[in-house]
Each structure stands twice: as structure tokens, then as C-alpha cells.
Amino acid sequence: MKASAVLASIAREIRAARGRLVFFAGCLAIGVAAVVGVSALVAAVESSLRAESRDLLAADVRVSARRPLPDELVDFFAEIPHERTNVTELAAMASSGGDDSRLVELKVVDGAYPFYGELVLDPPSSTANLAADEAWLAPDALGGLRLAVGDSVSIGGVDFRVAAAVIDEPDRLDFALSLGPRVFLSADGFARTNLTGTRNRVQHRALYRLEGDRTHDELEELEDGIRDAVPDPSWLRISTHTEAQPTVRRALGRVEDYLGLVALLSLLLGGIGVSQIVRAWLAGRTQAVGVMRCLGFRAREIAALYLGNIAVLALLGCLIGGVLGALLPFAVRALAPDLFQGTGGALLQPWAVVRGVGLGLLVAVAFCLPPLTAVWRVPPATVLRAEAVPLPAPRVVRFGAPVLLGLGVLLSARAQGGEWLHAAIFSGGLLVLTLLLWGGARLAITVSARLPRGRLGPTLHHGLAALARPNQGTTGAVVALGLGVMVVLSMLLVERELGRALRDALPEDAPSVFLVDVQRDQWEGVRSALEDEGALSIDGVPVVMARLRAIGGETVEEVMHRRRSERGRGSRSGWALTREQRLTWQAELPRGNTLVAGTLWSDPERKEVSLEEGYAEELGVTVGDSLAFDVQGVPVELLVTSLRSVDWASFAINFFLLVEPGVLEEAPHMRLAAARLEPPEAEVTLQNRIARDYPNVTLLRIRPILEKLAAVLDRIALGVRALGSFTIATGLVILSGAIGATALRRSREAALLKTLGITRAGVMRLFAVEYSLIGLAAGLVGAAGALVLANAFLEYVLELETEVPLTALPLAALATAAMAAASGLAASQRALQTRPLETLRG
């Protein structure tokens, strides 16, 4: 046939079944809208969260070292549009005019700091206004030195005027490094002091603001680039804003995974809808297919005609869906502006639209192939005898269609999920579930055919008979509906559990204050001060400062030299080897820690140490290695006997190095304490009391950070809820539509039953029973699949320890039955209301 003839027949076919085909296009439109809308929303939410986490670093990228930063950094960044500001942190003594003096942590900044977030000062000011003879002091420094704004403070042999109190600084999350209360100086001010030659405990930092909104992957690439560009990267510590905060990072990672699943499943839903509508459509065209075969059309020509129809309609539906999906973020922004706080306004993503339309077409074509094989089964003799025996479809068609469908699913999973392995696992799982559904449907049909129906009453009798009737497409309906149930229910379960995890991400008893540098003889007093102020979950751990000297007999210098010579991209261990190590001791595994290798305190002969797994990797050691430390002049040799994973998001005090009790007790040490204070005002009272009674102790309030995090997590949870609900609603619409499509061809049966004298209510009852039974079977198997999928996804992808409720199984089965009955009846309304003769006459 000529192409023009093919196009003409496509046009005719579309004209003929307008109503149903509009529904078909609509179904795809919803699926594609979900895909496009979700990816646009994801991008918007992610970018909003990136903005949020930038605040926590005050920059996009931060490069730190305990020595001056290499000049190669300048060369590396020459090609990249950026702004840079230098920050130097060091310990120094500050004194007031009287006898009061104490150790403070200087932060030397210039006018560009901070790039992101807010430096809160009282009275308000900005780094650009910090004069060379001015200093800003944290309240605990003011308290400890008995100073007020306007007084004079001496630092590094020079006097500064206290111009403001530092209430909050955006990147003060590294409190564990804190040596004392914060004091800000300008670079010019610092140059006036006699501290410029100091080498000990100086932290050099370069903060970068980059153009554009870079993703986590892009920043990781940049980080690798920096490491390649400088001669000895092991000294550098590079942080990007995406890793600024483990809680947010993890939540964001989970949400990304979840949204990938959402987009994939919504596509699948669209596919199921398409498949059911094509099935119903072709069932209504059996006679026409028979006539065409009789006129000499080959089955593949007829299939091509219908495929052409489907492609044209699918394109139409996908384009409509693309437009709707592109509009979705705008609608969501209007409803929930919170979700988009801080985004650059890139709500329209042309690439997402193109991708969505492409995926929609792929899915439409892949999913219509199995029902399209019906064309081969229509016998040409059907024009002579309606009950002519269906032909077997050729083997290549019978096996080719499902294989192509599988490939289509695999490809779209790859396009949505990003990894071949995940796509393969997902598609394989789906295949297994489909087979299970198929088996379940066959079983339900066999059982309903064998049940002694005599005693069941006419309604149930007819319903069961209808289910078991041959060639009714019951198996197909159950499989499609079951897959749909699986999709919707998995979404529901995963969304619920993820929402719970997000709510629980910040523990109720997360500490709101940290106390640093509590001396041994001060601990009892500090503890009772905390108790007096009503502090909850007080935790105090000893901290011993030490230096690493050797690993397994090889000195740190030798190790570094060796690693430098075999330097690759993995050589990041410089900071870990040379930093000032903080050791603690504890008899039991701290809360939030899990052993991943070895056993805690298992060797009575040796002094043992337990390492955090990531840190062990940085050091390049594992269980069985020995570490030699210099504990303030005293050599201590420790054997690594276990590795721990640490839940850093818990905010509890945690250490890379945990030493067996009985080793370090006599070494000079201080305590680090954490506690939760309610109400927030109690923190101020405590701060004043600590400043008065224990001026050397630094009190850090992290409540502002906690609140910031809580707000971010809330926003993520809102996003998850919004997207989850959207997909679930879409799924229900498509599923109802699919059932409706099946119901449309039942009008003749309705007419016949009414002719036989059954009332309309009676016919409705019969149909309701039949659809409920289909729904029940599909709901049971689909819900079982959903429990497996949701559980696997929660456990292996999101790494959440949850148990999905088994009650979901019967509930979903009943709900599916009810929904199937309702949509089946709704779709049969016209048939039920038409007078029987009209229908029978055709």
C-alpha cells in the first residue's frame, strides 16, 4: 500500500472511534504530564535545596588546608567564572584591659564573606564595614572577658574596638574544631597584629562562589579537577555545598531516588492505560479486522494501520501531556510557594518536555504491541461465522510483542533511572510480577470455573461465570489492573515511610548546645549547671588531643611520601594523617554507631582502637593494623580491632577514633558536652552562667542550624507528599479509565440481559459482582507485588529500616474491588440506560 493510502486509513480510523481515542490520548497525556511535571518539579526542589545547603557552607566550594593554599588553585579557577574570598582561622589569646584573657578562635575575613547565608550581628553590619581597628566578638567571648560592644579588646598585641556581637554565622557547623569563642577580624586588622607569622593551628580557607546552579555530580567533578591541578592535593580538604550537611544530603538523596521511582512508575501507569484501551478498542473492531482480512489485507498490514493510528494519537496525547507537565510546576508554585524558595526561577525545562514526550511515545508503542497481536488472531472466516475459531498468532508475533514491550520498559527505566543495572533489576522484577499476576489470574479463573455455583444465588453465580468465560480477556484485565495496583500502592507505601523518615530525621532530643573545652575539674559543676537549667539528654565525653605518628611501623612522613609517589586521584589522606587527632574512650558502642568489621574490645592483650569506616579508608588502615599516637608527649600504640559506621545525622557527639577504656584516662584531657535545652531562653541563661563561672568553656548554640534543617526537611517532605499524591491520583484516574474501557464493550450484553427481563438494577448487580471479582484478584496479587517492591525499595535503595504493614494487602484488594466495580458501572451507564432494542440492532 502507498503511504498516502496508509495515512488516509489512519485518518478514517481515528474519525470512527473518536470518543475512545480521545480517552486514549488523554490517558497518555496524563502519564507524560506526570513525567514532565515531576522532572521539572524535582529540578526546582533540588535547586531550592541546593540554595539552602549553600548557606551552610557560605559558598559553593570551600578549599581548606593547614598551610597556605597553593597558587595552582588560581590557575585552575582561571577558566571558571567565579568569585573567591579568603578566610583564615587561628587560635589566639584575647584580653580585656583588666586581668581577663582567654583563648579565642579568630576568623579573618574580607568584604565578600559570606557568599551565601547570613552573618547576624548586633548591631547589624556587614563584613565590608569591618574596619581595621574593629573586631566582632561572640557573646561568650564578651561574657568571658567581661566586655560590651564599644569596649576595647587586645588581640595579638594590638587593641581593637568591639564593634558588634556575633549572633549567628552561616558556616559555623564545624564546631568540633572550635578552640574557643569566635572573634572576627578584617584582613587589614589581622595584618596589624603580631600573629601573621603564626603557623600552629592556622586554617587557610578559600571560599568560592560559582556561576550557575551546579549539581552534586558537577561539583564532584570540579573537586576531582582541583585535586588533579595542585601538586600535593592530600593536604587539601575540599568541601562542596552538597555535602555540607549529612542530614540534608541524605534526605535529598532519598528524595532523588524516590522521585526517580515516581517518574518511572507514572510512565508505567500510562503504559498500562494505553494497553487496556488498545485492547478494548481492538475488541470492538474484530468484525472490521475480519472484513479487512477477507478483502486481502495481511495481518501485519492491519496491525500497521492500527499502530499508525496509535502513534498519531500517542504523539497528540504526549504533546498535550508535555504542555500540561510544563505548566505543572507553575501551578504548584502558586499553591505551595514554600517549595520553590530560593530557586533561580528555571521552572520551564524544555529538555524535560522533549524527554517526556519521547518516553511517552516509546511507552505507548511498547505497551500497545501485546494487545495488537489480537489482529493476527482474528480469523477471516469471522465474516461468515461470528464464532469462528481464533487463529494462533505467528510465533514471531506472539513472542516478539512481549520481548519488545520488555525492551521498551528497560529503555524507559534506563532513561528515567540512569543505571542499566537498576533498570534491569526493575524490569526483571516487573516481569516476575507480571508472570505472578498472570498465574494468579489463571488460578482465579480456574477456581471460579470449578466452584459449584448452584448454591451461590444468581448474582454471584453470573459474576463467577463471567469471570471464567473463555476469551473474555479476564487474564489481561487482571494483569493490567494488578500492575496498576502495584504501582499505586507502592507509591503510597513508599511515600508514607519516606515522609516518616523525613520527620524523624532530626531526633527530638538532638542537642541544641555544645560545650567545648570543659576541664576535668569543671565537669561536675558544668553538669549541675546544665541540670539546673533543665537540660535534657546531657552527654559529656572526654577528649584527648593527639598526633598520629606511625601506621604499622611506617612513620606518617614515610606514608605520605610513599602515597605521594604513587599519587592518583584517591590520595586524599593528607589531612587525615596530619590533623590533630581527637581521641575518646568508652566501654560500649555509642548510640547511632554500628560495627561493620571486627569486634569491640576483643583482645585482652592489646590496647585497642575502633575507627569510623570512612576515616579508616582515608587513613588507609583496616582491622589488624596498628596505629602509633603521640599523646601530648607520651607514645601510645593502638591496635585497630573494629570499624564502625556512624550516623552523623543524629547530631550526637561522635568520634573517628574510639579507644578502649583504661588507656587514656590519665592523659591530659577535656570534655566535650552536648545537651538539649528547652525553652530556647534557657540557653541564654546557661550561656551567662557558664561565661561567669567557667570563662574558658565555649558554649555553641546550634539551635539556629537545627531550625534551618527542620525547615529544609519539612519542605522536602512537602514536596514528596505533593508529588506522591499527584502520581497516585493520576494512577487512580488511569486505572478507572482502563476498567471503563473494558466495560464499554459490554453494552450488548447489558442489552441482552435486559431483553431477558432482568431489571437495570439487576444488570448493575451482575456487572458489579463481576468487576469486583476481577478487582479482588488483581488487588490481591498487585498488593503483594507492591509490598515486595516497596519493601525492597525502602530497604535497599532508601536504606530505611521499616516494615510495610501487611494489612495493606486485604485493604488494597477490597479497595481495588470497590474501585473496579464503581468504574465498571460508571462506564456501563450509557449501555444500561439505552433501550435494549437499539443496542441489539447495532
Next chain:
Amino acid sequence: MNESQTSNEPQLECRGVSKVLDSGGRPLTVLDGIDLAIAPGELVAILGPSGSGKSTLLGLMAGLDRPTSGSVRLGGRALEALSEDELARLRRRRVGFVFQSFQLLANLTARENVLLPLELCGVPDARARAEATLAEVGLAERVHHYPSQLSGGEQQRVALARAFAPGPDLLLADEPTGNLDAETGARILALLLDMRARSGTTLVLVTHDPQVASRADREVHLAGGRIVRDERREVPA
């Protein structure tokens, strides 16, 4: 078309054709050892009571269905050796159909229904030919009507136009007047015979109406799936 065969070779030949259907688990013999040869240009009426296997035989002759045993040869080719696709190609070039229930495609207009097989054969002036054939059956004014907008007689005229337009060697008609009132039926039959006479197409006509059968060259009577009588008439009506 007809020139491709010599006149003494049958256009259509059934040898020992049987058809057994599965009727609720029990075999039901619909046709039992049919031997029948039809010469090119012949007009054969197949008669018999309902259930005697007339329509089944017609379906086997067109390769719409396959015999349980025996052989059907159309234009010298054994149909049972052909695949579904080859059968379809054979039908589009050589076989036309007219059915009792018209079997027009409801979503196509009269002209489009006639156009469909022409387009399938790749006839160059398909549109003009479709319109000409519709004019021939007296429907020049109704080419843009849908089947539902036409009377039964008009629908059967469209079906005649569709069957004759590609110029088939063989035309199979299954009770073409069975769904029409007597007067309309007579007119349709006259039109069918007239068109056949002009095209010289071989026509096999299934009917249970002796009036209709009396216009044929030859009457083949079926009963219980067997040929019980096969008569030739000297002078066709």
C-alpha cells in the same frame, strides 16, 4: 485475469474437502468429502437447508478457513499450502465477496469502502474507479454517506461495487439477498448478474432461495455436509 488459465482447467476445485468443527468438546462434521470443480466464467448456485455447510464451503473456497482434510485449488494453486499472508495476497487480487449482512466498514463512507480494496491492490486511478463503480450500481449521489445512513439495499449495492471494482476472477456471494425484502432482493440479484455478465467473473452464489438459484448455470445441492445433487442447466436465465 481469465486469460491466465486455459478454459478446460477448473478455476476452482475442491477434492475430498472435509471440515470438522469442535462443538463443545465433540467433533461436528460440517463438510464431508466434497468434490467440486468450477470452470472459469461459470455461475454456480449452492443450495441447501441451514446447517448443511454452504457458508463453510464458501469460506474454504476463498481460503478464509482451512479444511480439516482434502484440498482446495484456486487458479491451480493449492490453498492449504499457503500461509495466511499468501492467502491474503491471493484474495486481494483474485477474489471478491458479497455477504448477507453486507459487512461494510461502518467507519468508512460508501466511496471509502469501495476504495479500500483498490488501494490495497495499488490501482493507480483508484478514486475515479471507485466512483465509477458506485455510479454503475446507481449510488453516484451517495458516495459520501456512511453505511448507517444507507438503506439495506443501498448498503448491498456498495458491497457489490466493492466486490467488482478490483475486477476479481472469482466472486463469492453468501445469501446476498437474504437480508432484503423481496423486491429489493430481486433488484440486487439482477444487478449482480448484470455486473457478472459484463465482467465475465466466475460467480459462486450461496442461497436457500430456489428463485435465486434458478438464474444460475448450475445448481449444487448440499445436505448434511455432502453434495446430494449437481445439475447443469443448458440455457441460463
